[in-house]
Amino acid sequence: MAIVIQPYRQEHESAVQDFNRRLQGSSGDPNFVFSQSAVPRWLPPGANNPVWNEFFVAVDGPSVRGAYALKQEVIFVRGKGLHRIACYHHPLSEGIVDRSFASVGALLARDALLQQPLLYALGMGGMERSIAKMLKALGFSLTPIPFYFRVLNPAKFLREMQALRTEPWRATLMDFAAATGAGWLAIRSAQAAASLRSRSPNAGANFVVEDGVEFSGWADELWTQAKETVSFATVRDANTLRLLYPPDFASNIASTRQLRISRNGSAIGWAIIGQRRKDPKFGEMRVGSIVDCWASTENASAVIQAATQALERDGVDLIVSNQSHHVWCGAFEKAGFPKGPSTFIFAASKKLTELLQPLQENPASFHITRADGDGLPVNF
């Protein structure tokens, strides 16, 4: 029977559960799971919503053999105004565990491009992953988004950072460094050096931080003031931000907090911070994330300082973030965040790449963060 891609409806939910069981049973990977609900929990479609998620399933008679999600959103492109685009995320194919369905991955990606030629994907875990290779084959341009990290608990970092402890000799060396304090000294020195290299006399200070302030007119003003400083960004006006981070978001979907940063009584920026879910590659560490941020360029450092201090007070062991814009990258470096290897990839379809020309040649002026794409709610 031919595989047909359809919008995910309630009648498909039990077949999706069976699909998830087959993927997880054969792969043993708990991440291979598609939404069991046809209605997205985060960003459900709604009348006049500027941003929403929609799901599609590859139906093969009574079975589902694949699925993907599109996050429909609006972008600002400097000099070209607003455009509706979509993020292709969570593609899952039965071909992962059964080669008989090797065609499903191609069907999903092509269907997404038919739905929205202005398409992008974000994250993907690196250039070598299948999804990145498929998108490259389809003509997408791939750009890594810089990764920044700051170690707050060096001893725990050295003991728990599983991704670095791949060889026995390396694990032993890291244990030794943790026990003797040599690792603490080395990590603190590296972070201090990163901070000193990029420190400027105006590195932000004298700010007030408020927690949990609803996005309203003040956020619209910040969006308007700062959008011309970036060449490309998904819209971050108050209406969109209230949908991205609804009041029940922290309690029901992901453990994030929104910070408003002010100076002399006026809002100068905002940041979304949170603690990442447990991940084997981070061991038992509490990992904080600066998920999203917005401000005029002169206030970027103050926003990153405020977000870093808030996560320090929360007692996290490590803070991570992905940022593309050179001003925000500089703000992270001023705050003592070294740059690490990135597996967070921005992939733009041919049509989107054309729209972004000639800006695509300078992705350091894009504003892309961990909150873009499918970055939320679980993968920030």
Added chain:
Amino acid sequence: MAAGTFDEVRAIASDILGVPATRLSGSSSPDTVENWDSVQHLNLVLALEEKFGLQLSPEEIDQMKTLGSTAQLIETKLQSSPR
């Protein structure tokens, strides 16, 4: 099916899958060829489209279960819209 079409499809598959053409037959499929995963399947689709100057629909991509069925599909499409 004309042998010529099958040979052309097999040559393309051999190139993409990194398998000698002599080891590919009409019954070769993702189940029997180790390198034939979802990425290579997409590469095969794109290469066939470019080589034969045609566009494969989702339904047609889904019909590409074996090399033989793929060659048959290409031949049918070529006959319905000659180059």
